[in-house]
Amino acid sequence: MHNLNKSSHDVDHGIKHTKKGLSQEKKDFIDNQNLKDDHVDYDNKASNGTLNSLTPKWTEDQMDEREIAYNLYSSNRPIIRNHWAELQKKNGNTAIVCPFCGLTDAVEMDHFIPRGKEKLFPEYSTHYTNLIPLCHNCNLAKGDDWKENGHQIFFNAYFDRLDEIEILECKISRDISTGIAISEIRLKISGYENEVCQRVVNTITRLKLLPLYTTDSNKILRSKTIEFKTEYEQQNTRYAGKDDYIGAKRGVIRTMSSNVDDFIAKLTYSAIVESNEYWDYVKSQL
Ligand SMILES: [Zn+2]
Secondary structure, three states: OOOOOOOOOOHHHHHHHHHOOOOHHHHHHHHHOOHHHHHHHHHHHHHHOOHHHOOOOOOOOOHHHHHHHHOOOOOOOHHHHHHHHHHHHHOOOOOOEOOOOOOOEOOEEEEOOOOOOOOOOHHHOOOHHHEEEEOHHHHHHHOOOOEEOOEEOOOOOOOOOOOOOOOEEEEEEEOOOOOOEEEEEEEOOOOOOOHHHHHHHHHHHHOOOHHHHHHHHHHHHHHHHHHHHHHHHHHHHHOOOHHHHHHHHHHHHHHHHHHOOOHHHHHHHHHHHHOHHHHHHHHHHO
16 A cells, blocks of 8 residues: 555646536536535545545435536546546656555546445546546445545545554464465554554455455565575575575565565565574575
C-alpha cells in the first residue's frame, strides 16, 4: 500500500474540464446545482480525514439529478484521459502501480466515494480527488463499499499519509514435514490504533492481500536460496567454509534490505537477516 501524488489541478479546473464536450443543458446543470461547492467540501473533508461525514446531495426523489450527475463520468471522456496523464506526470512518468496492493499496474479509475449502483454520490463522479487509479482486482474487490459503522473503510492513497506506519511483518519458519524455509507476511498484532492504520488494515483484510504478499515473499525467499546454493557451488574457494559464506551473505542481504524500494522485498530481506532458521536451512542446502 502506498501514497499517490494527487493532481495539482484545482476544483475550478476540474469543473471547467468536466463541462468540456457536454451539451449546454448539462453545463447549466453543473452550474445550477453548484457542483463546485460539493467538490470544495469534499476536498476539505478529505484533508481533515472526515470524508465519512459526507451525505448525499440529492434525496431519493431526485433521481433525475442523480442520473445526470452519474453520467458525467465515462472512462473515455477527455477529462478522465487528462486526469490519467496528469497523475502519471505527478507520479514518476511511468505506469502507476496500484496503491492498494502495490503489486500490479493500475488500469482502472476507482470512485473512492462510489457513484454506485444506488447512485448515492454521483455528485463526485468526475471530481479529480475522488478518482483514484487501482488495478482491476482491487477495484473489483472494493466494489461500492466505502463506510462501515460510520467509519471510512478504505485507505485513501491521496490523503491518508502512510509515513512511518509499519503494519506488516514477515516471519520465516521451517516447514515441519519438509524442513524447507517458508515465509509469511502477516499483520502485526499491535501498533495500529489510529484511523489511518485501521483503514490500511481493513483494506488489506477486505482485499485479501496477505496471501498475495506471502506468495511474493516466498518467491523472493526461494530465488535467494537458489542463488546462494549456485554461487557457493561455483565459488566455494573464496570462502573459508559454509559459515564464512553465510556470514558474508547475511551482510549483503542486510544492505539490500535498507536499499530496496519494493515493500515485500524489504520485509522479506529484513526477516532473512534476522532469521537463524533461514540460514540453517541455507547451510543444509550448500
Ligand atoms: Zn491492486
